Amino acid sequence: MSKVVIASQPNLGNILTSSRPNDQHNCKLPMILKEDGSFDWNANSFLTNSGGGASTYNIKPLANTVIKKAYSLNLFCSFLELEASDIAEVDDSTLYLFVDHLKDRGVNDDTITKHVRLAIEYIAYISAIQPEIRLACCDNKDAGDYRVHYTTKFFKKGNIEISFLDHSCLQGLIHISTDVEYIRDYQLEMWLDAINCTTYHPDVDDFLLSRWQAFTTLLDITGSRISEVHQITRSMIKEAAKGLLSSNKNPVIRNIPISKGKYKGKHREVVTTKEDIQVLLWHIQIVESMFPDISHDAIFVDSRSGKAIKSSYLKNYAKKVINGSKYCRDLRHLSNHSFRHRFITLTVAKAIKKIADSGSFHNILTVAANACRKITMHASNDTLSSYIHLASEMNQPDGPSEDSQMPTQIKVRLKRMLKIANDLTSDEIDRNEALDSILTTLSELRRISILNTE
CATH class of the missing domain: 1.10.443 (hpI Integrase; Chain A)
Known part of the structure; x- marks a missing residue:
């Protein structure tokens, strides 16, 4: 399989433009080598592009982030070698097989999503620099004979709208980062x-x-x-x-x-x-x-x-x-971290049940959230909204009660x-x-x- 090698002290004096004085000594450079030891030009070209380009490396994102991407991308490159496939031969079914491959390795669903989305970014990049191979398409109306069909989605972080690439192979996976998943x-x-x-x-x-x-x-x-x-x-x-x-x-x-x-x-x-x-x-x-x-x-x-x-x-x-x-x-x-979700959910559920049993229903969810904050030290009640929803369901007569004396x-x-x-x-x-x-x-x-x- 392919592997990642890290140049610990590369001479990047000609391309580093950061004002941080220690960058030339502390900046590390990842490279992906194929199974036979040869340089993977496609994968490393993508990493250079992801790192900000040949003249702005280690500015945004930092080199440590690029190294993490290198290890993630190497999983996909190794999978392609395992399947005896080239990046130009990838299609939609390849991504489904990649998801199954990661599951067999014991990777959790949230991490699978991150690895696959990076693989889609890689595929989209290769398709953009080599349009003649008609590798990937983001517009379903003009799918033509493209091999990979992905979509662009958006989410808001504060007032900023951030885009990400998605694929149908990710449907059905549980995303802990967006949906609270506590341990039953x-x-x-x-x-x-x-x-x-x-x-x-x-x-x-x-x-x-x-x-x-x-x-x-x-x-x-x-x-x-x-x-x-x-x-x-x-x-x-x-x-x-x-x-x-x-x-x-x-x-x-x-x-x-x-x-x-x-x-x-x-x-x-x-x-x-x-x-x-x-x-x-x-x-x-x-x-x-x-x-x-x-x-x-x-x-x-x-x-x-x-x-x-x-x-x-x-x-x-x-x-x-x-x-x-x-x-x-x-x-x-x-x-x-799922245990933290479990702890908060059960704490809110107990607080709601205690208040309800006392016969008081005025602002019951707010009171329960405040009670939980005293234990968990959350910054605000807004961060507890998902847990309050789960805890309310848990306390329903036919709900999956986890509480017990x-x-x-x-x-x-x-x-x-x-x-x-x-x-x-x-x-x-x-x-x-x-x-x-x-x-x-x-x-x-x-x-x-x-x-x-x-």
């Missing part, structure tokens, strides 16, 4: 079970299992971004766990950092359950028993050295586990046991496998129910 309970069950059936970890021990459950739990109960979850410490969890045995109040995780938005640099707190805290404490106890001389306060550590893992590793970890599991297709449109940690395990029973009845698993799964789940239930805070 049944998807949370699959997410938690993915660690047990992923090729990324062929052998799962208690450390890996507890880390996965702790990571998922923090995403679920805090609604935090990955950069924020990474900064939650063992001391914060231990502080929240104080009084679990002597108090009837739910524990509170305090000083959760806010890394983006209007309230960047400030902190917030969330109320959670004793069961959630127990899951976190289980992993913390394993970490501290494995590395008794640990000097940092991070929750998530390298299994070999005990060093705190980087935020970038944590960001990609879930994708690697999920993509290597049997739930790859079912969860491909979800990401770490039963703690999520217990609920998902009870549902897992019911599924095991159904699989046994339908002969999908044998009695020994069912018994092992039931005992494992019971062990987890016992662990989160016994409040051992030592």
